[in-house]
Amino acid sequence: MRLCGSGLTCVRGGREVFTGLDFDAAAGEAIAVVGRNGSGKTSLLRLIAGLLIPAGGTIALAGGDAELTLPEQCHYLGHRDALKPALSVAENLSFWADFLGGERFDAAESLAAVGLDHASDLPAAFLSAGQRRRLSLARLLTVHRPVWLLDEPTTALDVAGQDMFGGLMRDHLARGGLIIAATHAPLGIESRELRIGGTA
Amino acid sequence: MTALAALIRRDIRIALRVGGGALIGVLFFLTVVVLMPFAVGPDLALLSRLGPAILWLGALLASLLTLDRLFMADHEDGSLDLIAMSRTPLELACAAKALAHWLAAGLPLIIATPVLGLLLNLDMVATGAVALTLLAGTPALTFTGMIGAALAVTLHRGGLLMAVLVLPLSIPVLIFGVAASQAAIVGPMSFGAPFSILCALSLVSLVVGPFAAAASLKHGLD
Numbered sequence: 001m002r003l004c005g006s007g008l009t010c011v012r013g014g015r016e017v018f019t020g021l022d023f024d025a026a027a028g029e030a031i032a033v034v035g036r037n038g039s040g041k042t043s044l045l046r047l048i049a050g051l052l053i054p055a056g057g058t059i060a061l062a063g064g065d066a067e068l069t070l071p072e073q074c075h076y077l078g079h080r081d082a083l084k085p086a087l088s089v090a091e092n093l094s095f096w097a098d099f100l101g102g103e104r105f106d107a108a109e110s111l112a113a114v115g116l117d118h119a120s121d122l123p124a125a126f127l128s129a130g131q132r133r134r135l136s137l138a139r140l141l142t143v144h145r146p147v148w149l150l151d152e153p154t155t156a157l158d159v160a161g162q163d164m165f166g167g168l169m170r171d172h173l174a175r176g177g178l179i180i181a182a183t184h185a186p187l188g189i190e191s192r193e194l195r196i197g198g199t200a
Numbered sequence: 201m202t203a204l205a206a207l208i209r210r211d212i213r214i215a216l217r218v219g220g221g222a223l224i225g226v227l228f229f230l231t232v233v234v235l236m237p238f239a240v241g242p243d244l245a246l247l248s249r250l251g252p253a254i255l256w257l258g259a260l261l262a263s264l265l266t267l268d269r270l271f272m273a274d275h276e277d278g279s280l281d282l283i284a285m286s287r288t289p290l291e292l293a294c295a296a297k298a299l300a301h302w303l304a305a306g307l308p309l310i311i312a313t314p315v316l317g318l319l320l321n322l323d324m325v326a327t328g329a330v331a332l333t334l335l336a337g338t339p340a341l342t343f344t345g346m347i348g349a350a351l352a353v354t355l356h357r358g359g360l361l362m363a364v365l366v367l368p369l370s371i372p373v374l375i376f377g378v379a380a381s382q383a384a385i386v387g388p389m390s391f392g393a394p395f396s397i398l399c400a401l402s403l404v405s406l407v408v409g410p411f412a413a414a415a416s417l418k419h420g421l422d
Contacts, residue, residue, distance in 0.1 A: 049281070050284075051281055051284065051285070051421050052421075068287065071284075072285065072287045074285060076282065076285060078278050078281060079278070080277050080278025080281075081277065081278060082277055082278040082279040082281070082282050083277065084210070084214055086213075086214045086217040086218065086220065087213065087214065091210075094206075095206055095207075095209075095210045098202050098205075099203045099207055099210075099283070099286060100203070100282070100286050100287070101202065101203050101286070101287055101288075102287070
């Protein structure tokens, strides 16, 4: 499996964010997208996720499921965590598992893996920022998607949480997954750097 | 199918819990209708003549009250991004969300109608007629209102804009809803003709609404 972008141009609000961007990632590889604030790291992830339309260039996934589009094979973990405060931790997770579909893993095991098994009946409104992030990570584990698009994934995670997340990413890569992460902090796993828009 | 059922279940659950919109709509409906006799005065004949129109207006405003949050809440917390990326077509997801909204916010209005009919001096037949027309007509309100809710997300403006966009679209529903109720109560027109048009309006909006809303959302996602 290989994810390639060539000559990507992104225009937001009439302003060119980046232009002529090329990248290429193979299965089992993690790409750390770096660059100063506003250089278009999030925009690149959203282009891949199909949430933005590129002004130029193409993105293609070779060797994936031919029946599915690229966004349908991606997990997108953005700044906003897609959690409903009125629903409990378990309800939030099981909704996304049912809705996203595809190959599934046990929700309770995923919660245990991110260290939230003790809070599964708690409404998400009472979670801390770090716990919310952990719950979003549990979504990545419960539903299988080969491509993970992560936007500042380690924000709000404590040191133990970052270690735990490093382990989860390594497992995903070992199973032939692919990670593209926009980040300022070190990812905690071996990764190739993709720099957007000059040095920080 | 599981995906759509899960979406409907989630939305109904959120609407029924604390902070959800389901009860707010019914309470608003109740308040509007209870206030009317005070405004119109103690003329019972006049009240029962105005009754169907008052119930329809109340139901229209109550169902629009919570509709502007239909996509806005999901947009704000990022759920909409994941819904758009999922294997479920966005049109079907929109239809499921509107259906859930109707079940949680529209259906309670219809159930409350017989009680409110008493306050407006409507007899059994009249109340039944109004409830039946509401049952046939409120899906049209939800599914056309959904287009406005989707545009509100695209334009990053909620509230008033949504009401300004959607209320003109709901005028035909209001006209035929009230006409059918009046026909059932006093005649002389037949009940069938306006009621059939009301059903047709609902069916058309069931088809057009999800496509228009999804098209609007696709453009507004960035």
